[in-house]
Amino acid sequence: MSALTADAALIRLALVIAALLFSIGIAGFLSRRNMIVMFLCTELMFQGAALALIAFGKMHGDLSGQVFTIFILTVAAAEAALALGLVILLYRRRETLNSEVWSELKE
Amino acid sequence: MVKGSGLRYRTYAPILPPPRCPRTGGTVLVTPPMVPIELLAGGALGAAGLLLILLRGGHTVHRTGGAIAALGGLAILAGGAGLGAPTAGESGFSFPLLVALLAGVMSAAGAVRVISSPRPVLAAIFFVLVVVAGCMLYLTLGAEFLAFALVIVYAGAILITYMFVLMLAQQASGDSKSGAAEYDRNARDPIAAVFVGLVLFLSIATIMWKAVDSFDPATTGQIQRARAWIALGELPKGLREAVESVEPGATPEAGTLHVSAGEVSLQVTKADGSRGSVTLPESSLPHNTQTVGVALVKQFPVSLELAGVILLMAMLGAVVLARRQIEIGDAQKAELHARSHGGAA
Numbered sequence: 001m002s003a004l005t006a007d008a009a010l011i012r013l014a015l016v017i018a019a020l021l022f023s024i025g026i027a028g029f030l031s032r033r034n035m036i037v038m039f040l041c042t043e044l045m046f047q048g049a050a051l052a053l054i055a056f057g058k059m060h061g062d063l064s065g066q067v068f069t070i071f072i073l074t075v076a077a078a079e080a081a082l083a084l085g086l087v088i089l090l091y092r093r094r095e096t097l098n099s100e101v102w103s104e105l106k107e
Numbered sequence: 108m109v110k111g112s113g114l115r116y117r118t119y120a121p122i123l124p125p126p127r128c129p130r131t132g133g134t135v136l137v138t139p140p141m142v143p144i145e146l147l148a149g150g151a152l153g154a155a156g157l158l159l160i161l162l163r164g165g166h167t168v169h170r171t172g173g174a175i176a177a178l179g180g181l182a183i184l185a186g187g188a189g190l191g192a193p194t195a196g197e198s199g200f201s202f203p204l205l206v207a208l209l210a211g212v213m214s215a216a217g218a219v220r221v222i223s224s225p226r227p228v229l230a231a232i233f234f235v236l237v238v239v240a241g242c243m244l245y246l247t248l249g250a251e252f253l254a255f256a257l258v259i260v261y262a263g264a265i266l267i268t269y270m271f272v273l274m275l276a277q278q279a280s281g282d283s284k285s286g287a288a289e290y291d292r293n294a295r296d297p298i299a300a301v302f303v304g305l306v307l308f309l310s311i312a313t314i315m316w317k318a319v320d321s322f323d324p325a326t327t328g329q330i331q332r333a334r335a336w337i338a339l340g341e342l343p344k345g346l347r348e349a350v351e352s353v354e355p356g357a358t359p360e361a362g363t364l365h366v367s368a369g370e371v372s373l374q375v376t377k378a379d380g381s382r383g384s385v386t387l388p389e390s391s392l393p394h395n396t397q398t399v400g401v402a403l404v405k406q407f408p409v410s411l412e413l414a415g416v417i418l419l420m421a422m423l424g425a426v427v428l429a430r431r432q433i434e435i436g437d438a439q440k441a442e443l444h445a446r447s448h449g450g451a452a
Binding site for chain 2: 007009010011013014015017018019021025027031032033034036040041043044047050051054057059061062063069070071074077078079080084085086087088089092096100
């Protein structure tokens with residue numbers, strides 16, 4: 001029986017939290033019907049991915065994880081701008097944020 | 108299991124029987140994925156609690172669901188922090204681990220509130236809580252630059268954009284008692300959503316859990332230090348200041364930084380013109396912001412440019428999408444038509 005070092009415990013905790021954030025995010029994306037909150041849930045998933053990258057970067061002593069998180073930040077900002085522009089457009093068409101009014105698109 | 112990693116976890120609950128070798132009938136050496144018992148129990152409890160919260164059966168159900176989810180979340184976090192496992196080293200339970208546990212509780216609770224809050228504004232505010240907790244975790248993991256960049260970009264910029272859009276698009280709700288619209292109060296398919304979330308969590312977390320088994324703190328620490336010292340070689344000003352602190356008046360010679368296991372030295376030209384070698388002190392080890400900057404510019408220059416292009420495209424796209432389209436009636440159309448023809452004549 002071997003033991004866990006403090007650093008390994010820290011990294012494992014961070015990775016478990018990252019998985020938790022990602023899966024809560026996807027549960028929210030599937031269960032919420034407000035378009036803005038759905039995009040907020042994708043941001044939650046971005047947070048999980050960024051945390052996992054940083055924890056793995058720490059585990060390998062490599063800075064690529066942190067650099068990649070900077071790119072994730074960029075993509076998240078771009079995604080927020082585009083998604084919210086889209087939400088405003090859709091809101092103007094139907095005067096509601098309910099995503100189910102657009103369910104006719106699936107046919 | 109990497110040899111010498113010193114990590115093996117006690118309690119694994121197998122979800123599949125061990126595979127048999129087709130020829131000999133014995134157990135093959137490749138072990139199937141095992142879900143750690145903490146993740147399995149905690150995840151099931153957390154999912155059940157989350158389901159009760161999302162079903163919105165009433166005040167008591169909501170409270171019970173919250174309590175169950177909290178219990179499950181605590182089990183997951185305690186398992187992740189290795190609280191039940193034997194710890195190596197002089198202090199098993201360190202201060203960063205305590206901070207990380209607190210941040211984990213904050214971010215998990217905040218995330219649950221983001222997806223369960225009937226008011227979108229509250230969901231956005233709880234997302235800020237998740238971001239702040241994430242920053243605490245980044246600090247414990249030694250990513251100081253990103254911790255503060257995250258607060259500025261997420262809490263400062265992205266969340267404000269969300270708030271603006273919420274205010275633009277928030278409608279007068281029909282039900283004034285709860286103040287939330289019908290589609291915000293009732294979740295869509297909560298059972299399926301929670302099930303997908305649980306399966307995803309168990310699979311991701313199990314793989315990540317096992318990945319830590321190959322972690323070797325001593326070697327990784329040495330690699331990290333060596334990389335930081337090499338990054339110092341890319342920083343002319345930092346190098347000059349480091350040399351100045353040891354040998355006043357000396358100028359470093361480019362490309363002579365030598366990093367060995369014990370010490371870091373480089374060739375310098377001293378104030379009196381003679382050449383020599385200096386050993387750099389521990390205090391001139393570059394900090395996180397410097398090393399991240401060097402890695403960003405030296406290793407990923409093209410990606411950096413592409414990130415700029417993505418931002419520009421997003422800006423243009425958002426402007427095009429959000430532009431108000433003017434509806435023109437038939438009478439106005441005829442008038443415009445007549446006017447343009449009149450101008451041409």
